[in-house]
Amino acid sequence: MVRRSTLTLTTPDDHLPAPESAPVAVAPLRIGPLVVDPPILQAPMAGFTNYAFRQIVREYGGVGLQATEMVNARGFVWMEAERAEHPDRLWGVREEDRPLAVQIWDNDPETMAKVGRRLVEEYQVSVVDINFGCPVKQVTQRAHSGSYLLREPQRMFAIISRLVEACAPTPVTAKIRLGCTRKNINACEIARVVEEAGAAALTVHGRTAEDYFRGHADWDRIAEIKSHLKHIPLIGNGDLDSAEKVVHAFAKYNVDGVMIARAALGRPWLFAQAAAALRGEPIPPEPSLEQQRDCMLRHFELVVERFGEEKGVQLMRKYACCYAQGKHGARHFRSHVARVATRQEFFDVVAKYFPTDEPIEGAAATGSIG
Ligand SMILES: Cc1cc2nc3c(=O)[nH]c(=O)nc-3n(C[C@H](O)[C@H](O)[C@H](O)COP(=O)(O)O)c2cc1C
Numbered sequence: 109m110v111r112r113s114t115l116t117l118t119t120p121d122d123h124l125p126a127p128e129s130a131p132v133a134v135a136p137l138r139i140g141p142l143v144v145d146p147p148i149l150q151a152p153m154a155g156f157t158n159y160a161f162r163q164i165v166r167e168y169g170g171v172g173l174q175a176t177e178m179v180n181a182r183g184f185v186w187m188e189a190e191r192a193e194h195p196d197r198l199w200g201v202r203e204e205d206r207p208l209a210v211q212i213w214d215n216d217p218e219t220m221a222k223v224g225r226r227l228v229e230e231y232q233v234s235v236v237d238i239n240f241g242c243p244v245k246q247v248t249q250r251a252h253s254g255s256y257l258l259r260e261p262q263r264m265f266a267i268i269s270r271l272v273e274a275c276a277p278t279p280v281t282a283k284i285r286l287g288c289t290r291k292n293i294n295a296c297e298i299a300r301v302v303e304e305a306g307a308a309a310l311t312v313h314g315r316t317a318e319d320y321f322r323g324h325a326d327w328d329r330i331a332e333i334k335s336h337l338k339h340i341p342l343i344g345n346g347d348l349d350s351a352e353k354v355v356h357a358f359a360k361y362n363v364d365g366v367m368i369a370r371a372a373l374g375r376p377w378l379f380a381q382a383a384a385a386l387r388g389e390p391i392p393p394e395p396s397l398e399q400q401r402d403c404m405l406r407h408f409e410l411v412v413e414r415f416g417e418e419k420g421v422q423l424m425r426k427y428a429c430c431y432a433q434g435k436h437g438a439r440h441f442r443s444h445v446a447r448v449a450t451r452q453e454f455f456d457v458v459a460k461y462f463p464t465d466e467p468i469e470g471a472a473a474t475g476s477i478g
Pocket of ligand 1: 151152153154155156177178211239241242283313325345346347348367368369370371
């Protein structure tokens with residue numbers, strides 16, 4: 109089935125150029141045997157996309173495939189041997205709804221294969237995704253993994269092909285950046301390697317590792333990759349922060365799917381908005397500030413239930429900042445919530461400072477927009 113969006117787009121305010129108003133044909137996204145519908149994916153984000161976040165996103169709907177935080181394969185093996193435990197990052201994975209991708213990283217094909225097989229057999233995950241995009245030094249320089257591997261296509265081939273063999277028939281996917289540096293953009297070559305090694309889909313974040321998160325994602329470069337893939341789908345990622353931009357990405361850049369990351373952290377309803385836009389339906393409005401606050405409090409309960417009050421409150425500080433971001437009074441709220449240590453303090457600060465439709469005491473003076 110091909111869905112049509114008839115949305116007429118207004119000009120976005122930044123680098124994604126003015127979208128045309130023509131309808132967009134969006135075919136179902138197929139990752140091996142898995143049909144991802146809608147073709148809108150939730151990105152893996154270390155420290156953020158744990159079970160609580162995924163659950164909140166799932167409740168709003170509109171997401172075709174969700175992903176965990178990246179899990180270190182070597183760490184998994186070590187934890188089990190030393191402590192008879194599995195990583196915290198697999199919290200919820202056994203029980204929660206499918207489809208669900210677990211992302212793993214390392215540079216050793218056998219370790220990756222071993223962990224991939226465990227995830228398939230014991231956790232019954234829908235997809236095993238490999239991280240070839242992480243630019244963090246601990247992963248690249250210390251472990252020669254993540255985006256470091258973009259300079260070693262042969263090793264990438266060995267990792268992917270071994271993992272594909274170990275996980276079959278569960279699909280294995282790869283997530284990359286455009287290259288290690290601006291001068292060494294090699295995503296087209298890497299795309300061919302990824303496909304030949306047997307991966308079932310390729311996700312590309314349109315920046316290089318050297319860029320980290322600076323500048324804009326280069327969607328023209330993402331689009332170029334398409335002609336280098338024979339049959340596996342291309343999923344584009346980077347800077348998608350509105351339903352309009354998601355529609356535009358499909359219309360202009362010839363991707364088979366899109367992946368949303370940072371913009372969803374404080375706006376988990378973004379997937380539902382984007383999915384409606386893709387169906388050609390009116391985009392649901394942003395929830396009221398009161399509804400947004402209630403969503404954050406539900407998120408809080410899920411996190412505290414799992415991690416206990418001390419660690420849970422600590423974890424929720426950063427999420428709370430995301431929920432407030434861009435709103436009138438966000439800076440004021442952030443400065444208070446960053447210091448809370450107990451459940452009561454969290455609730456007090458939310459009651460007092462979380463942005464509302466009412467003028468906020470103290471914030472008006474600074475006119476702060478987060
Ligand atoms: C806090 C944070 C953690 C991230 N962790 C991961 C990760 O574990 N695995 C991964 O492949 N990408 C990770 N990313 C990258 C995102 O998945 C995504 O590729 C990037 O943020 C660009 O998309 P966006 O512009 O929509 O945010 C992370 C990004 C952020 C901001």
